[in-house]
Amino acid sequence: MKAVKRELRKRQETNGDCGGCCTRIGSWEFATGTICNRKDAKGLEPSPMTPLTGFEIASCTKPFVAVAVLLLLEAGKIRSLDDAIVQYIPQVLQAAEAHPECGTRTIAHLLSQRSGLHDFWQSKAFIKAFKQQGRDRFWPPEDCLLYVLPLKPSFEAGTSYEYTDTNFVLCGLLVEAVGGQSLHAFLRERVFDPLCMNQTYMSYREQVPEGDVSHRYEGSKSLHA
Structure with missing residues (x-):
């Protein structure tokens, strides 16, 4: 060997x-x-x-978030993946002073990376703040969205593909709003524990x-x- x-x-x-x-x-x-x-x-x-x-596992977290969204769809708490996100998380969009077109993006657009929403990791202002405030700072998802949601999407929804973390940050917030509990608690209860994923956890949110x-x-x- x-x-x-x-x-x-x-x-x-x-x-x-x-x-x-x-x-x-x-x-x-x-x-x-x-x-x-x-x-x-x-x-x-x-x-x-x-x-x-x-x-x-970094961005391998995204499939877990997608599973959470689909579990809520299966339970009937999300009516359709073609629903606009503003129907579920209007307070998130309002707090971020989102561009009007952002709210028209559907859950399917987010999951398929076809929303046109900008990636906060590509924002110079966010990167500057990230470096200044230290790599160990926990960034609430709402804080990250402040840097990109006010911007007009880069293309019409569904017409192109662009990989961004913003899409799945919004999906995570949607899970919390619809599921009635934190994302890490939902994943622990509905995914990790049933699958005996005992060494899997969300950093900054759960005990390491x-x-x-x-x-x-x-x-x-x-x-x-």
């Missing part, structure tokens, strides 16, 4: 694309690499990863399970340093 790992690493180093292979193994559990967490930024040595190492958590880099720069 060590030889397999060495060969996979060698191919990965020489191949600019993401390589992979398919093999049938009765049972195989291994980990390779090191964990770089916030403590490491202070000069401590990173610890090796294990099969139990947790990972920040014991153990180190590996996280993202952009190039050589840690996003949490």
Whole structure:
């Protein structure tokens, strides 16, 4: 098995694309690499990863939010995915002083990334505030929306595709408004616990399970340093 790992690493180093292979193994559990967490930024040595190492899943959260929306649709609490979001979260749009066209976007537009709403991660004003206020600050979703909802959408809904976090921030707020509980509580009760996802949690919102958590880099720069 060590030889397999060495060969996979060698191919990965020489191949600019993401390589992979398919093999049938009765049972195989291994980990390779090191964990770089916030403590490491202070000069401590990173610890090796294990099969139990947790990972920040970042935008892989979006499918979970989509599941939450569909559960509410299945329960009849959302009438249709073609409903405009203003029908469910008017107070969110009002607080953000949203452009009138933003409220006409449907739930389906948000889920399919075809709303034309701007991404707050592409807002220079948001990035400046994010850097000034520290990477460890918890940003309430409503605060993020202030930077983009006042803007006219970049294209007519449904006519193009543009991946943005804004769409799923709004979906999360919709889940809270319609489901009557926080997003993390809804996911815990309806998704994580039923599926025995005992090591899955929402950072900043829930107690972190014991153990180190590996996280993202952009190039050589840690996003949490």
